[in-house]
Amino acid sequence: MKLLVPYLKPYRKSVTIAILFMLFDVICEILQPILMANIVGKGIESQNIPYILGTGAAMLLLACFAIFSGFGNAKHSATAGVGFAANLRKGLFTKVQQFSFKNIDDFSTASLATRLTNDVTLLQNSAIMGLRILIRAPLMFLFGLVMALRMNPELATILLVAIPVLLVALGLIIRTAFPLFNQMQERIDGLNGSVQENLTNVRVVKSFVRQQFEKQKFRTSNDGLTDASLRAMNVVILNMPVLMLVMNLSTLSVVWFGGQQVIGGALDVAQMTAFINYIFHILMSLMMLSMMFVLLSRASASLKRVTEVLRTEVDLTDSIHAGEYLVKGEVKFEGVSFKYDPSHPKNILEDISFEAKPGEVVAIIGGTGAGKSSLIQLIPRLYDVTGGRVLVDGRDVRDYSLDSLRGQIGVVLQKNTLFSGTIRDNLKWGNSQATDEEVIAAAKAAQAHEFVSGFPDGYDTWVEQGGVNLSGGQKQRLCIARAMLKKPPILILDDSTSAVDTATESKIRESFHTMLAHTTTFLIAQRISSVRDADRIIVLDDGRIVATGTHDELMQTSEEYQEIYYSQQEKEADA
């Protein structure tokens, strides 16, 4: 909760004004019954027409004031509530931007997205509801109580019974309903999850002829959900009858005890009616508060998920003596070990040492899970090493500021993304200052220019989110062009030409030679053909370097390399 205060702070004024308007509104409303009682009681009894007209006019005036203050309150509470949510959303977004790769992995991108969208929206709605009702209900309760006590303290003792009874009953209902609602929510999630799965797996379901099986499965969870919903709601619907019962019994008590006072002459009928109205106000505001309680506790799950993000410590930041240095392109690993999860017993990378000179092409090859991607991600400091050091130009990567280090390293990740926008917009991520000529040159080098100019809109072609309107090979080439536009001293390509044919791929490699002659290039690939020209090939197996050398050397010395080689080449005729 405390974490959220700063987001509401800029709206202190709005909140204060909203409270003042509400106060005014409540006062206007709370005076109505007593004025009415004056008309019906004193006015009629004394047959005083000017008094009746005057009091009536006062009532009308109060109502107009109340509309005015209602307007003021609506405006300012909306400003504060919405503003709070907007600030919170921005705070979260900014926080996530600072997240390290590990932070992102810990949450998973899908869960982060939900937290920033659904959860914040829910909090916004609760904040606005809360601002209105959490101010109104207590004020109403307070003023109603004051009026009731001033009017007739004896009758007000009825409230001593009514309020606790209502509170206990509502409390019991909420306490019983709560776990039931959680159970219902779980079943809703479960049902939606399994429907989602079923939709995705439709071909599997159909090809194994499992429709009946699936229908049966759904029937069970559907009935389970209905049962859970009914169980939860059947408790909650007791709310209204309980409130009605308490209100009615209070009314009856007022009529009975108040009636005796009327008969005794201590009270007039109009005052008795006004008193009933105050009791209504008091009990109603309690009811509202209890509903608010339910609403807010439902929002508390979202609140928890949101504060989890805000509270997360960014585990990879600039160190205090970090500086900006120009990179030439020498990369050195010294006894590096690494694991994603510090509590995991086994390292992903173990005792990695090698050196790459500026302008060299270093290829890394190995089976899935050998640690290739983990290795190259240590160079731009996407993760921190567990042991050992990674040096760029002889300086520990942790001594560079993140912006200066990453700004000089071009990375094409294995799971790469294009963003919605034109092709030009996307390429310019590499260098926002790039001229059209530079953009085209980079696209040409990545062998993307040809297909881009084939589109009717060329470089202004709209890319859908995630690049779904492009083929895998096209996306990969655009991602390479984007990284090349950076003209980085160090370039990292993580399996980024897997969907490109070998002929095009070799052309891309050729343009690396000419365009990025001084760039140190790291290349992860599955295909031997992609790596055989590299200055050096590192063979990784189970997190260790098992061999290093050129293609020809490795063909002589490394059994693992040969095995990979032969799995891709035709050995003998085995058809």
Added chain:
Amino acid sequence: MAPHKKPAAIRKPKNFGASVAFVWSYLRRKKGMLFLAAVMVIVNIGASLAGTAMLQPIIDNFLQPVEQIPVAARLSGLLKGVITLLCIYLAGVCASYLQTRLMLSATQRSINDLRRELFDHLQDLSVRYYDTHTHGEMMSRFSNDVDTLNDALANSLTSLFSSVITLSGILFLMLRQSWVLTLLTLAMTPVMFLAAGNLMKRSSKYFVAQQANLGKVNGYVEEIITGQKVVKVFCHEQDAVAEFDEYNEALRQTATTALTYSGLMMPVMMNISTINYALVAMIGGLLAIFGYLSVGGLVVFLQLTRQFSRPITEASSQYNAVITAIAGAERIYEVMLEPAEEPDPPHAATLVQEGHDFFWQRYGEDGKPSERVPVAGDVRFEEVSFGYVPEKQILKQISLYAKPGQKIAFVGSTGAGKTTIINLLTRFYDIDQGRITVDGIDIRDIRKDSLRDAMSVVLQDTHLFTGTVRENIRYGRLSATDEEVEQAARLASAHSFITRLPHGYDTVIEGDGANLSQGQRQLLNIARAAVADAPILILDEATSSVDTRTERHIEHGLDRLMKGRTTFVIAHRLSTVRNSKAIMVMEHGQIIERGTHHDLLDQRGRYYQLYTGAVELD
């Protein structure tokens, strides 16, 4: 393809009547409960109005009597009145509880029926439907549309009904007290409706704008966060925050306006009602002075005035909910109207099993079993043409013949029509021209279920279900024993990694399989197909996510799996298809080359180019 922007559509129900009728078709089944609920609503309202009306005789006869009555008589009269009120109130409370409970039961059970029928219908829809609609779209029928309908049925229905009853009851009682004051109140009604309508219109206009902006913010957040790692790699964080700010600011502005208007609703309506109340008090006071109205009558009338505005406010605030719910119902209805997969012809052949042997059981015109054909796996395509849309033919005059037990492979670029062949063989789609036969029977004369039972399919997308590893493999054949499941896993080289999972075969995997690698998921897919033990095997890019070394290890298992089965293989990687009996090279919906690996290499054609890497696949 030419990419372009799509505008988002906001929808209101197009066919209001049909959608309402659709919803009613579900509610109708709970007619009894609904009727009882309606009775309870009337009892409840009757009790509440009677309660208010009872105050008048109590006040006028015993509390402030016109003529003198002894105090004892007044007290006993008061007691009698209070007891009557107590009975009325208790009846009201009970009716109110029963009414909600009945409505809840009726609507929840209706929603249960609706959800079940929607799901059942989805199961029966053709693959074509799934291919032309996004999962998100279908999912939102299930969650959002059903939910809004659920809320509307539970809340709006009762509140609309009770609003009407309450209003008429109040008017009746008002008229009994004083026609002058009733006219006064009625004169205020148009003001109320106008104010409510006006506010509603404004707030819903800004709400639409707010929802649009919210959509933009959420879309942006989702996109950036999904690509967050790329953002970091390009140090694009500051730009992202700046761009986000623009969207967020736009949302802040529209949301503030929208919520201001919706926040005005309550105070405005309440205070118009208060104005009415003040006027009634004033004029009623005068009427009482001149003897046209008793004090009790005035008090009752004032209480009625207080209750008068509530049903109006409530009904008008339900308007939006009802419209949204009907629009949701319409979207569900549209899905329900989609035709299911074409039914099988009346005397279609079925698959029967005797021991380890499978037969096609054919039927005569009279529906009596006729001949039995052993399932051998003889598959023929005879001049098959097909297009997903009539304008664009994907397959053109394809003919091929797979002898029982042969392995036939398809290679070619994306869009060449390889997967389409599988879609036709499994009858996910039906051909336009030509004929496909299995063991000499046209596949259109075989029951779809039987045809699919005769095939094990391993698909490119490695879809698994939430459940244990064992359950997932057993999905291939529900009657498989634990030993058979393990045997299948061994065959697919999955056994060793499964035993290394935290709970072995009982490890629960999530549907999206976050805890398994893509390659491991593919191995489970293969095991699932292996346990099905069907005469025809189809492998669509079944090993694409396994690295080449591992693929070599499982080749042995695959070979055993394929033994004695007619197998269709689609592969991206040529190493996978090398040992096929026949390789079909497909291009633009035609088979342009066919033969064994060596034949094709000798031809120095397309296959040779692919093999040497001179042209691009995909």
